[in-house]
Amino acid sequence: MTSYRLSTYYPAQVYRLLLVLALAVFSSGSNAEPLANNQHRIISTDAGVTDVLFALGVGSSLVGIDATSTLPADVSADEIANLGYHRMLPAEGLLSLNPDLIIGSEHMGPPETIEAIKKADLTLEQLPVAKDEDTLKGNIKIISKLVDKQDQAQALLNHIDQTMADVKQQQLPVGTKVAFLLQLEGRGLRLAGKDTTGEDLILLLGGSNIAQHNSYQSVSAEALLSLEPDVIIVAGRDASQSSVNLLLKNNPLLQHTPAVQQQKIIEVDGRLLVAGISLSAVDALANMAKQLH
């Protein structure tokens, strides 16, 4: 047998990893932060909830968010811990932030983490994912009660009522066939099917979804053309370039759809889709209704 020295068998990566590991271990502090009396320490594990908390003016109480939540431009991401994917939340990571209130969606998980939160006697609120403005308003009422901001909530509710009334005034003609497309750069198109936020947006605009399948599925420009959509909504991922221009550039065939010929093709920020009908989705709806009117 050949002779070995361990060091020749371990590449530098392993040493580096062990070093990082050791550093991480020794840099962890020793005492948990005390809980302030007058302020909550809130964890939000849902993008929609995070939106509402900032709109209610309690964003500064947030100590942790999930991977889908976006922070307002003036809030530094360094101050708020990111706990990762909301269905795979780490129980200890969550408890280590010493929260007294955790708000998330019905999809929050895994079950072991939920169980740990309940055992630790923390206030946990799991809200339904909003598919319409009534659920959204219900969620806002629950959140505002939890953080004691009912007055601010009223203003939000009024804003939603007003905006949705405008949307209803500008509804699409009955039977308008709408295609909601998710544009993935370089990887084609995904068409929103049943039970998606894309479809919820179509229905709130008064249209009917041309897709008959469930969830988002890949679709070719040819198939889309054969469905003859009257309206096309494109959700892009990159806000810096026009999703409509990109779509037509990549799929010139779509020029022949009724939607493009009647210039009923509009775009919406793809990030709106992660949390159902959220506050920002309501504003986006108003904007879309205006463009299509």
Next chain:
Amino acid sequence: MSRISFSILCPAFLVGACIAVAFSLTSGAMALSTSQSLLALWDSLWGTDFSGLASYQQLVVLDLRLPRTLLALIVGAILAQCGAVMQGLFRNPLADPGIIGASSGAALGASIAIILLPLAIQGVAIPVAAFIGALLTTLLVFNLAQSENGTSVVMLILAGVAVTAFGGAMMGFLNVIADDQALRDITLWQMGSVAHVSSNSLLLCLVVMLVMAWYFQRHAQALNALLLGESEARHLGIDVERLKVKLIVMVTVGVGVTVSVAGIIGFIGLVIPHLVRMLTGPDHRTLLPLSAIVGALLLLLADIGARLLMAPSELPVGLLTAVMGAPFFTILLFKQRKTFI
């Protein structure tokens, strides 16, 4: 090289594992002092109250860190032993349980459960489907490799490759029809984690590990004989066919159970037996128990890393084992190159 004797290595690694366990119980996203964490354990054992921790802090040590520490140890031990047995059985240094289709079958089973079954029953359905998937694919591969002349190792490996490829294609099909949330669930599940553990699954894994260790140890001499070659083993009075069937079934149960509880954790089964063989030599009587200890130790270290590197968020532990294992595997390939050319 001069091999280190088992009587030195075994206690050394056991001490290492004990230190790692203490480390695992006292470190994590929540900052608790070492003494308090260990006292919490003492308190729970003897009903005392020395630690002075709040109940939610005790919960972190006893309900979160302790079970995942135990699961990491058990899963690491099972995977490393299964790897050692597979390598011995096939007399192939690159064999690991994945080669007979167990991992890909488990992944396919779990994906079916994640995509096609309602969310409410997934907690139970995913592990069960993963286990059934592992069992079915391995049985299929094994049947394909059977002929009147016995089980051909080459056929077994080729059938494993074919079934793994087919499983991959099925997974691809499922991914096409899956929604984005299910896709993300599958991806994360495949990277493995020992964080989600119930007392039932822990108990199941413990029983499997103990039965497996005892069973493999009983067949250690036969595996040693097999190192000489199949016909030589037959001349020594070993029923090689029966031995293969029994050991492969046991490996499948072991891998199936770990995958169902912790997802796919790669490279432990491949890397650890090699490491141990280099240290003490190829005798399965020492290789098997030492692999179990070193596998347990390595997976526990990887899990500590998974908890700490991005705290309070967590990394899937399978990522870290792959980061440690992949360079090792590459070096191994280069070492073996002479044999292949």
